[in-house]
Amino acid sequence: xxxxxxxxxxxxxxxxxxxxxxxxxxxxxxxxxxxxxxxxxxxxxxxxxxxxxxxxxxxxxxxxxxxxxxxxxxxxxxxxxxxxxxxxxxxxxxxxxxxxxxxxxxxxxxxxxxxxxxxxxxxxxxxxxxxxxxxxxxxxxxxxxxxxxxxxxxxxxxxxxxxxxxxxxxxxxxxxxxxxxxxxxxxxxxxxxxxxxxxxxxxxxxxxxxxxxxxxxxxxxxxxxxxxxxxxxxxxxxxxxxxxxxxxxxxxxxxxxxxxxxxxxxxxxxxxxxxxxxxxxxxxx
Numbered sequence: 561x562x563x564x565x566x567x568x569x570x571x572x573x574x575x576x577x578x579x580x581x582x583x584x585x586x587x588x589x590x591x592x593x594x595x596x597x598x599x600x601x602x603x604x605x606x607x608x609x610x611x612x613x614x615x616x617x618x619x620x621x622x623x624x625x626x627x628x629x630x631x632x633x634x635x636x637x638x639x640x641x642x643x644x645x646x647x648x649x650x651x652x653x654x655x656x657x658x659x660x661x662x663x664x665x666x667x668x669x670x671x672x673x674x675x676x677x678x679x680x681x682x683x684x685x686x687x688x689x690x691x692x693x694x695x696x697x698x699x700x701x702x703x704x705x706x707x708x709x710x711x712x713x714x715x716x717x718x719x720x721x722x723x724x725x726x727x728x729x730x731x732x733x734x735x736x737x738x739x740x741x742x743x744x745x746x747x748x749x750x751x752x753x754x755x756x757x758x759x760x761x762x763x764x765x766x767x768x769x770x771x772x773x774x775x776x777x778x779x780x781x782x783x784x785x786x787x788x789x790x791x792x793x794x795x796x797x798x799x800x801x802x803x804x805x806x807x808x809x810x811x812x813x814x815x816x817x818x819x820x821x822x823x824x825x826x827x828x829x830x831x832x833x834x835x836x837x838x839x840x841x842x843x844x845x
Contacts, residue, residue: 568623568631568638569594575623582611583619590635598636599673602628629674629787630774636670637789660799670789671805675812679784683742684816686766686783687712690740693719694731696753697744704744704770704806711814716827725752732760739765744806746790748776757781770809 572587579587589609590597597605606613620631687693693712697705705721712719722728735741741760745753748771757767758781767782772790779785788805818824 568634571623578622579619580615582615583622585609585611586616586619594635594638598632601676626775633670633674633774633787633789636673663800664804667789667800667805668808671808672812674788675786675809677816679786680812680816681820682784683768683786683813684820686740686768687717687742687813688817688820689738690766691736691738692740693717694722694728694735694739694741695719695744696722696728696741698723698750698753700802701744701746701806704803704810705742707807708742708744708810708814711810712817714828714831715814715817715824716831717817725756728753728756732756732763735760735763735765737764739763741765741767743767743769743771743778743782745769745771745776745778746802747771747773748778748785749773750778754778754781770806 569591572591576584576587586609589605596608600608602613602616606616609616616628620626620628623631625631625634695705695708702721702723705723709719709721720731722731741757743753743757748754748769754777757778760767761781769776769778769782769785770788771778771785772788773779774785774787779787786809788809790802790805818828
Protein backbone atom coordinates (compact mmCIF):
# COMPACT_ATOMS: atom_id res chain seq x y z
CA UNK A 561 0.00 0.00 0.00
CA UNK A 562 2.92 2.38 -0.63
CA UNK A 563 0.80 4.55 -2.92
CA UNK A 564 -1.28 5.61 0.12
CA UNK A 565 1.80 6.81 1.99
CA UNK A 566 3.22 9.00 -0.79
CA UNK A 567 2.30 12.63 -1.36
CA UNK A 568 -0.29 12.47 -4.14
CA UNK A 569 0.06 16.14 -5.01
CA UNK A 570 3.84 15.83 -5.45
CA UNK A 571 3.29 12.80 -7.66
CA UNK A 572 0.83 14.70 -9.86
CA UNK A 573 3.24 17.62 -10.24
CA UNK A 574 6.20 15.39 -11.08
CA UNK A 575 4.17 13.68 -13.84
CA UNK A 576 3.18 16.94 -15.56
CA UNK A 577 5.49 16.40 -18.59
CA UNK A 578 3.82 13.03 -19.32
CA UNK A 579 0.25 14.32 -19.19
CA UNK A 580 -1.93 15.27 -22.15
CA UNK A 581 -3.79 18.57 -22.28
CA UNK A 582 -6.96 16.96 -20.92
CA UNK A 583 -5.00 15.20 -18.16
CA UNK A 584 -3.36 18.49 -17.18
CA UNK A 585 -6.84 20.00 -16.83
CA UNK A 586 -7.68 17.14 -14.47
CA UNK A 587 -4.45 17.71 -12.54
CA UNK A 588 -5.17 21.44 -12.19
CA UNK A 589 -8.66 20.81 -10.83
CA UNK A 590 -7.53 18.17 -8.32
CA UNK A 591 -4.63 20.29 -7.05
CA UNK A 592 -6.99 23.23 -6.51
CA UNK A 593 -9.98 21.21 -5.25
CA UNK A 594 -8.70 18.05 -3.49
CA UNK A 595 -11.70 17.77 -1.13
CA UNK A 596 -14.18 17.99 -4.00
CA UNK A 597 -12.17 15.42 -6.00
CA UNK A 598 -12.22 12.98 -3.08
CA UNK A 599 -16.00 13.33 -2.64
CA UNK A 600 -17.18 13.32 -6.27
CA UNK A 601 -18.12 10.37 -8.44
CA UNK A 602 -16.14 9.98 -11.66
CA UNK A 603 -19.24 11.02 -13.64
CA UNK A 604 -19.72 14.21 -11.64
CA UNK A 605 -16.01 15.05 -11.74
CA UNK A 606 -15.84 14.61 -15.52
CA UNK A 607 -18.73 17.08 -15.92
CA UNK A 608 -17.14 19.63 -13.59
CA UNK A 609 -13.78 19.52 -15.38
CA UNK A 610 -15.20 19.10 -18.88
CA UNK A 611 -13.32 15.93 -19.77
CA UNK A 612 -14.38 12.33 -20.40
CA UNK A 613 -14.50 9.63 -17.73
CA UNK A 614 -11.97 7.70 -19.83
CA UNK A 615 -9.54 10.64 -19.53
CA UNK A 616 -9.88 10.60 -15.74
CA UNK A 617 -9.21 6.86 -15.64
CA UNK A 618 -6.14 7.27 -17.88
CA UNK A 619 -4.91 10.08 -15.64
CA UNK A 620 -5.26 7.90 -12.52
CA UNK A 621 -3.33 5.07 -14.16
CA UNK A 622 -0.56 7.41 -15.34
CA UNK A 623 0.18 8.46 -11.79
CA UNK A 624 0.17 4.88 -10.54
CA UNK A 625 -3.37 3.90 -9.53
CA UNK A 626 -5.53 1.02 -10.67
CA UNK A 627 -8.66 3.15 -11.00
CA UNK A 628 -10.53 6.24 -9.88
CA UNK A 629 -11.85 4.86 -6.57
CA UNK A 630 -8.35 3.87 -5.49
CA UNK A 631 -7.09 7.32 -6.46
CA UNK A 632 -9.95 9.01 -4.56
CA UNK A 633 -9.04 7.22 -1.34
CA UNK A 634 -5.41 8.25 -1.74
CA UNK A 635 -6.36 11.91 -2.26
CA UNK A 636 -8.58 11.83 0.83
CA UNK A 637 -5.84 10.23 2.91
CA UNK A 638 -3.17 12.63 1.65
CA UNK A 639 -5.45 15.56 2.44
CA UNK A 640 -5.97 14.09 5.89
CA UNK A 641 -2.22 14.04 6.58
CA UNK A 642 -2.00 17.70 5.64
CA UNK A 643 -4.93 18.63 7.87
CA UNK A 644 -3.53 16.59 10.73
CA UNK A 645 -0.15 18.32 10.53
CA UNK A 646 -1.84 21.72 10.40
CA UNK A 647 -3.92 20.85 13.44
CA UNK A 648 -0.86 19.62 15.34
CA UNK A 649 0.99 22.84 14.62
CA UNK A 650 -2.03 24.90 15.66
CA UNK A 651 -2.74 22.91 18.82
CA UNK A 652 0.46 21.38 20.10
CA UNK A 653 -1.07 21.12 23.57
CA UNK A 654 -3.83 18.72 22.42
CA UNK A 655 -4.13 15.87 24.92
CA UNK A 656 -4.10 12.17 24.07
CA UNK A 657 -7.89 11.63 24.15
CA UNK A 658 -8.42 14.60 21.81
CA UNK A 659 -5.80 13.30 19.38
CA UNK A 660 -7.28 9.81 19.30
CA UNK A 661 -10.78 11.21 18.95
CA UNK A 662 -9.60 13.26 15.98
CA UNK A 663 -8.15 10.14 14.35
CA UNK A 664 -11.41 8.23 14.80
CA UNK A 665 -13.39 11.12 13.33
CA UNK A 666 -11.10 11.43 10.33
CA UNK A 667 -11.25 7.70 9.60
CA UNK A 668 -15.05 7.76 9.67
CA UNK A 669 -15.13 10.87 7.47
CA UNK A 670 -12.84 9.31 4.88
CA UNK A 671 -14.96 6.16 4.86
CA UNK A 672 -18.12 8.19 4.33
CA UNK A 673 -16.52 10.19 1.51
CA UNK A 674 -15.51 7.09 -0.42
CA UNK A 675 -18.73 5.06 -0.31
CA UNK A 676 -21.16 5.91 -3.10
CA UNK A 677 -24.87 6.00 -2.28
CA UNK A 678 -25.79 4.22 -5.52
CA UNK A 679 -23.76 1.20 -4.44
CA UNK A 680 -25.35 1.25 -0.98
CA UNK A 681 -28.79 1.31 -2.61
CA UNK A 682 -27.86 -1.59 -4.89
CA UNK A 683 -26.59 -3.69 -1.99
CA UNK A 684 -29.57 -2.84 0.22
CA UNK A 685 -31.93 -3.90 -2.55
CA UNK A 686 -29.94 -7.11 -3.06
CA UNK A 687 -30.13 -7.97 0.64
CA UNK A 688 -33.86 -7.36 0.95
CA UNK A 689 -34.65 -9.44 -2.15
CA UNK A 690 -32.22 -12.35 -1.56
CA UNK A 691 -33.48 -15.82 -0.76
CA UNK A 692 -30.45 -16.63 1.40
CA UNK A 693 -27.81 -14.23 2.73
CA UNK A 694 -24.34 -15.53 3.59
CA UNK A 695 -21.91 -13.27 5.45
CA UNK A 696 -18.36 -14.55 4.94
CA UNK A 697 -15.55 -13.35 7.19
CA UNK A 698 -12.47 -14.79 8.88
CA UNK A 699 -10.27 -13.74 11.81
CA UNK A 700 -11.00 -10.23 13.09
CA UNK A 701 -13.40 -9.53 10.22
CA UNK A 702 -15.72 -12.10 11.80
CA UNK A 703 -16.68 -9.44 14.38
CA UNK A 704 -17.97 -7.22 11.58
CA UNK A 705 -20.02 -10.09 10.10
CA UNK A 706 -21.59 -10.78 13.51
CA UNK A 707 -22.48 -7.09 13.82
CA UNK A 708 -24.14 -7.10 10.38
CA UNK A 709 -25.93 -10.38 11.15
CA UNK A 710 -27.39 -8.93 14.36
CA UNK A 711 -28.43 -5.65 12.69
CA UNK A 712 -30.19 -7.53 9.89
CA UNK A 713 -31.92 -9.75 12.44
CA UNK A 714 -33.27 -6.59 14.08
CA UNK A 715 -34.98 -5.91 10.73
CA UNK A 716 -36.26 -9.53 10.63
CA UNK A 717 -33.88 -10.31 7.76
CA UNK A 718 -32.23 -13.69 8.44
CA UNK A 719 -28.61 -14.28 7.45
CA UNK A 720 -25.89 -16.82 8.11
CA UNK A 721 -22.33 -16.00 9.24
CA UNK A 722 -19.68 -18.22 7.67
CA UNK A 723 -16.13 -18.46 9.08
CA UNK A 724 -15.42 -22.07 8.17
CA UNK A 725 -14.11 -23.08 4.74
CA UNK A 726 -15.67 -26.55 4.84
CA UNK A 727 -19.11 -25.11 5.51
CA UNK A 728 -18.57 -22.52 2.79
CA UNK A 729 -17.78 -25.29 0.29
CA UNK A 730 -21.09 -27.00 1.06
CA UNK A 731 -23.08 -23.80 0.69
CA UNK A 732 -21.38 -22.84 -2.56
CA UNK A 733 -22.24 -26.20 -4.11
CA UNK A 734 -25.93 -25.55 -3.31
CA UNK A 735 -26.18 -21.79 -3.84
CA UNK A 736 -28.72 -20.35 -6.26
CA UNK A 737 -29.17 -17.28 -8.40
CA UNK A 738 -31.45 -15.76 -5.73
CA UNK A 739 -28.77 -15.99 -3.01
CA UNK A 740 -26.39 -13.23 -1.90
CA UNK A 741 -22.84 -13.58 -0.57
CA UNK A 742 -21.27 -10.68 1.33
CA UNK A 743 -17.52 -11.12 1.80
CA UNK A 744 -15.67 -9.05 4.41
CA UNK A 745 -11.91 -9.15 3.90
CA UNK A 746 -9.32 -6.41 4.35
CA UNK A 747 -6.91 -7.46 1.59
CA UNK A 748 -9.14 -9.67 -0.56
CA UNK A 749 -6.24 -12.07 -1.09
CA UNK A 750 -7.27 -15.25 0.76
CA UNK A 751 -6.41 -17.82 -1.88
CA UNK A 752 -8.81 -20.61 -0.88
CA UNK A 753 -11.67 -18.16 -0.36
CA UNK A 754 -11.18 -16.63 -3.79
CA UNK A 755 -11.23 -20.06 -5.42
CA UNK A 756 -14.54 -20.83 -3.75
CA UNK A 757 -16.04 -17.49 -4.75
CA UNK A 758 -14.97 -18.12 -8.34
CA UNK A 759 -16.74 -21.49 -8.19
CA UNK A 760 -19.87 -19.90 -6.70
CA UNK A 761 -20.15 -17.61 -9.72
CA UNK A 762 -21.19 -20.63 -11.81
CA UNK A 763 -24.57 -20.54 -10.04
CA UNK A 764 -24.86 -16.76 -10.55
CA UNK A 765 -25.60 -15.53 -7.00
CA UNK A 766 -25.01 -11.87 -6.19
CA UNK A 767 -21.58 -11.48 -4.56
CA UNK A 768 -20.39 -8.30 -2.84
CA UNK A 769 -17.16 -7.53 -1.01
CA UNK A 770 -16.24 -5.06 1.72
CA UNK A 771 -12.49 -4.53 1.48
CA UNK A 772 -9.69 -1.95 1.67
CA UNK A 773 -7.73 -3.06 -1.40
CA UNK A 774 -9.16 -2.17 -4.79
CA UNK A 775 -6.44 -4.33 -6.37
CA UNK A 776 -7.21 -7.34 -4.19
CA UNK A 777 -8.08 -10.51 -6.08
CA UNK A 778 -11.57 -10.66 -4.58
CA UNK A 779 -12.59 -7.44 -6.37
CA UNK A 780 -12.11 -9.16 -9.74
CA UNK A 781 -14.60 -11.89 -8.82
CA UNK A 782 -17.53 -10.13 -7.17
CA UNK A 783 -20.59 -8.29 -8.47
CA UNK A 784 -19.34 -5.07 -6.84
CA UNK A 785 -16.99 -3.98 -4.07
CA UNK A 786 -17.23 -1.35 -1.35
CA UNK A 787 -13.67 -0.01 -1.06
CA UNK A 788 -12.93 1.78 2.20
CA UNK A 789 -9.82 3.15 3.92
CA UNK A 790 -8.31 1.00 6.65
CA UNK A 791 -6.84 2.21 9.93
CA UNK A 792 -3.33 2.43 8.39
CA UNK A 793 -4.39 5.76 6.92
CA UNK A 794 -4.40 7.22 10.45
CA UNK A 795 -1.30 8.45 12.30
CA UNK A 796 -1.95 6.45 15.48
CA UNK A 797 -3.22 3.36 13.67
CA UNK A 798 -1.91 0.91 16.27
CA UNK A 799 -4.24 2.46 18.88
CA UNK A 800 -7.42 2.12 16.80
CA UNK A 801 -9.49 -1.05 16.42
CA UNK A 802 -8.81 -2.76 13.10
CA UNK A 803 -12.34 -2.69 11.75
CA UNK A 804 -13.80 0.63 12.92
CA UNK A 805 -14.39 1.81 9.34
CA UNK A 806 -15.92 -1.57 8.47
CA UNK A 807 -18.47 -1.35 11.28
CA UNK A 808 -19.36 2.14 10.07
CA UNK A 809 -19.82 0.84 6.51
CA UNK A 810 -22.10 -1.91 7.80
CA UNK A 811 -24.19 0.70 9.64
CA UNK A 812 -24.49 2.67 6.39
CA UNK A 813 -25.76 -0.46 4.61
CA UNK A 814 -28.30 -1.23 7.33
CA UNK A 815 -29.35 2.42 7.50
CA UNK A 816 -29.97 2.41 3.75
CA UNK A 817 -32.21 -0.64 4.14
CA UNK A 818 -34.16 1.01 6.96
CA UNK A 819 -34.65 4.21 4.97
CA UNK A 820 -35.90 2.24 1.95
CA UNK A 821 -39.15 1.07 3.59
CA UNK A 822 -41.15 2.09 6.66
CA UNK A 823 -41.70 -1.64 7.26
CA UNK A 824 -38.07 -1.97 8.37
CA UNK A 825 -38.43 0.95 10.77
CA UNK A 826 -41.32 -0.85 12.45
CA UNK A 827 -39.41 -4.15 12.57
CA UNK A 828 -36.39 -2.50 14.18
CA UNK A 829 -38.45 -0.70 16.81
CA UNK A 830 -40.39 -3.85 17.64
CA UNK A 831 -37.30 -6.05 17.89
CA UNK A 832 -35.40 -3.46 19.92
CA UNK A 833 -38.30 -3.50 22.36
CA UNK A 834 -37.98 -7.26 22.71
CA UNK A 835 -34.22 -7.27 23.29
CA UNK A 836 -34.28 -4.46 25.85
CA UNK A 837 -36.79 -6.13 28.15
CA UNK A 838 -35.34 -6.71 31.62
CA UNK A 839 -35.88 -10.48 31.31
CA UNK A 840 -32.93 -10.55 28.96
CA UNK A 841 -30.60 -9.04 31.56
CA UNK A 842 -30.92 -11.35 34.61
CA UNK A 843 -27.80 -9.96 36.31
CA UNK A 844 -28.95 -6.36 36.41
CA UNK A 845 -30.24 -4.97 39.74
